[in-house]
Amino acid sequence: MNDFSNMTKPTAKGNWIFFMAFVRKEFHHIFRDKMSMLILLVMPILMLILFGYALNTEVKNSKVAVYDPSQDEATRAIVEKLQVNDYFVLHRMLKSPDEVDRVFKSGEVAMVVVFSEHFYESLVHGGKAQIQLIADGTDPNTANTITTYASTIINNYQQELLKTGAIPYQITPEVKLLYNPSMVAAYNFVPGVMGMIILLICAMMTSVSIAREKENGTMEILLVSPMKPLYVILSKAVPYFFLSVVNLITILLISVFVMGVPVAGSLFWLIVLSLLYIFVSLALGLLISSVVNSQMAAMLISAMGLMMPVMLLSGMLFPTENMPVALQALSDIIPARWYIIAVKKIMIKGLSVGSILTELAILGSMAIVLVTVSLRNFKIRLE
Amino acid sequence: MISKTQIPEDKVIVARDLTKKFGNFTAVDHLSFEVGKGEIFGFLGANGAGKTTAMRMLCGLSKQTSGEAWVAGYDIARETEKIKRCIGYMSQKFALYEDLKVWENIRLYAGIYGVPEKDIAGRTDDLLKRLGFEAEKQALVKSLPLGWKQKLAFSVAIFHEPKIVFLDEPTGGVDPAVRRQFWELIYQAADRGITVFVTTHYMDEAEYCNRVSIMVDGHIEALDTPNNLKQQLEAKNMDDVFHQLARKAKRTEQ
Numbered sequence A: 001m002n003d004f005s006n007m008t009k010p011t012a013k014g015n016w017i018f019f020m021a022f023v024r025k026e027f028h029h030i031f032r033d034k035m036s037m038l039i040l041l042v043m044p045i046l047m048l049i050l051f052g053y054a055l056n057t058e059v060k061n062s063k064v065a066v067y068d069p070s071q072d073e074a075t076r077a078i079v080e081k082l083q084v085n086d087y088f089v090l091h092r093m094l095k096s097p098d099e100v101d102r103v104f105k106s107g108e109v110a111m112v113v114v115f116s117e118h119f120y121e122s123l124v125h126g127g128k129a130q131i132q133l134i135a136d137g138t139d140p141n142t143a144n145t146i147t148t149y150a151s152t153i154i155n156n157y158q159q160e161l162l163k164t165g166a167i168p169y170q171i172t173p174e175v176k177l178l179y180n181p182s183m184v185a186a187y188n189f190v191p192g193v194m195g196m197i198i199l200l201i202c203a204m205m206t207s208v209s210i211a212r213e214k215e216n217g218t219m220e221i222l223l224v225s226p227m228k229p230l231y232v233i234l235s236k237a238v239p240y241f242f243l244s245v246v247n248l249i250t251i252l253l254i255s256v257f258v259m260g261v262p263v264a265g266s267l268f269w270l271i272v273l274s275l276l277y278i279f280v281s282l283a284l285g286l287l288i289s290s291v292v293n294s295q296m297a298a299m300l301i302s303a304m305g306l307m308m309p310v311m312l313l314s315g316m317l318f319p320t321e322n323m324p325v326a327l328q329a330l331s332d333i334i335p336a337r338w339y340i341i342a343v344k345k346i347m348i349k350g351l352s353v354g355s356i357l358t359e360l361a362i363l364g365s366m367a368i369v370l371v372t373v374s375l376r377n378f379k380i381r382l383e
Numbered sequence B: 001m002i003s004k005t006q007i008p009e010d011k012v013i014v015a016r017d018l019t020k021k022f023g024n025f026t027a028v029d030h031l032s033f034e035v036g037k038g039e040i041f042g043f044l045g046a047n048g049a050g051k052t053t054a055m056r057m058l059c060g061l062s063k064q065t066s067g068e069a070w071v072a073g074y075d076i077a078r079e080t081e082k083i084k085r086c087i088g089y090m091s092q093k094f095a096l097y098e099d100l101k102v103w104e105n106i107r108l109y110a111g112i113y114g115v116p117e118k119d120i121a122g123r124t125d126d127l128l129k130r131l132g133f134e135a136e137k138q139a140l141v142k143s144l145p146l147g148w149k150q151k152l153a154f155s156v157a158i159f160h161e162p163k164i165v166f167l168d169e170p171t172g173g174v175d176p177a178v179r180r181q182f183w184e185l186i187y188q189a190a191d192r193g194i195t196v197f198v199t200t201h202y203m204d205e206a207e208y209c210n211r212v213s214i215m216v217d218g219h220i221e222a223l224d225t226p227n228n229l230k231q232q233l234e235a236k237n238m239d240d241v242f243h244q245l246a247r248k249a250k251r252t253e254q
Helices: A012-031 A034-054 A073-084 A099-105 A119-124 A140-164 A186-216 A218-224 A229-257 A267-291 A295-313 A325-332 A335-348 A353-377 B051-059 B080-085 B102-112 B117-131 B146-157 B176-191 B203-208 B226-232 B238-246
Strands: A062-067 A088-094 A111-115 A131-135 B011-022 B025-036 B040-045 B066-071 B087-090 B164-168 B195-200 B211-216 B219-224
Touching: A012 A034, A012 A229, A012 B102, A034 A186, A034 A229, A062 A073, A062 A099, A062 A140, A073 A088, A073 A111, A073 A119, A073 A140, A088 A099, A088 A140, A099 A111, A111 A140, A131 A140, A186 A218, A186 A229, A186 A267, A186 A295, A186 A335, A218 A229, A218 B087, A229 A267, A267 A295, A267 A335, A267 A353, A295 A325, A335 A353, B011 B051, B011 B195, B025 B051, B025 B195, B025 B219, B040 B051, B040 B176, B040 B203, B051 B066, B051 B164, B051 B195, B080 B087, B087 B146, B102 B117, B102 B146, B117 B146, B146 B164, B146 B176, B176 B195, B176 B203, B195 B203, B203 B238, B211 B226, B211 B238, B219 B226, B219 B238, B226 B238
Parallel strands: A062 A088, A062 A111, B040 B195, B040 B211, B087 B164, B164 B195
Antiparallel strands: A111 A131, B011 B025, B011 B066, B211 B219
């Protein structure tokens, strides 16, 4: 018989070797499971494309009808400018104001432009030159976007007239969208998708894989073994950490080279920030796994408890400023919210690291709290 | 409380009034028994009689409410880490990783229990040869039949040559012929000096044990060799013995 006392004493080196053996085992679990591979490698790209193209808030080729009783130099110039623009297509000219109602009801057009009578004359002599922009308000986002586009075009025309001295001095507000002058939607959703993907991979995949060990009874074997529970947990986190980094790089490459979203600020700090966020997400996954016993429950809690709030409350799709106070408070405790804000500052606005100290501090404290709670919660003995 | 010096040398498991309560429910009620070195000790009982709970306390998976026990000479309440190094454990779910290959499973568990790196490969080949699984070395565990998985799981549980191996209903779901093959492995292990502590509710398995204890409602109703039990109760087989004793149960299945 063998001498146990000799062979079962764990050494630091031995611990390291078997920690790495465990990490390898986790990679086997991932690479041999089609579903995991699909979620880890295809989904991030799919989400980028989905948010990038399908859920695009940019509006192009909107059909426009025009009622123009003046038919003068100015109205023709404005209609011409609307038409040459990417955003609008002139559907048809209306013969009477009564038709406005009809074209909206039939859904033919997205916007109607109505000029006042004697438009050019009024413009030049400072009279009542008016343009009415009528849009379909059932879709407020689209209506808002296209009327803004149209106003910009009309203002530009006015500016031109000013320069030629054809009309007297007039104050025209100049609207300029900072950081995202052409209102590219990708500038908004890339940070959001980054926040969501990382959270999904770290929190959901980690918690599901720990729950799977509980379900299969292998966790019991591990807990009976001399292996330290902390190592079991850490070995779970390591592969997902690496995969998150791979995904982070993929997302950044796609955003920069396919979607044309530049990294305006420091790439170094963007990565530091992301690593911190990955850490927070892993800690969340560990916390979830310490309270659930089945893969299904882990999945549901991750999806409902993390994904939904991230999509709805993190400011990714809807601005948090307009939310009721209670929801705003809720959004404050969502790590993704702070991450998305910080990514926007560094990546899109190109601000220095000084501007994201608050976000870094918040994410850092979240990490400390979550790791402490989940390690304390992780049961060494199964009751 | 008894001191460590009072534990007999040749007893690898000693339990004294071991009790586990879950709220008002007493799952294990003042259990006292001893298991000798190299013995095959059967732990019998209906579902919900408290066998698994008792075994989990001995393995350090669950903390006793009161009472004491020593496993391999170590106190289960205070020396769990030492106990863990000299026991093997196989649960009713046999718990191999289905998506790992046969040799990967062996390698992993051998590593967890601290088998020296240089010995693992050689001993893996020896084991697969003994089991007649050489051709399956590279196969994924999920492709094996249930009986094979159980044999493999048992072999993995004793790969590090523990002093005691705990088996929690190891042969669930397979027919008596396959169970008999499994028990040949258990005998081989016992011959090498490994103490076997096994829970079961199959009575054909009870006949194979050196001694059996029959648990009813959280306490031991009888404890002796299968032959002695049959004589005492004038029963023709263990099935009969079990039914005579289990009739006293008040608890229904959990």
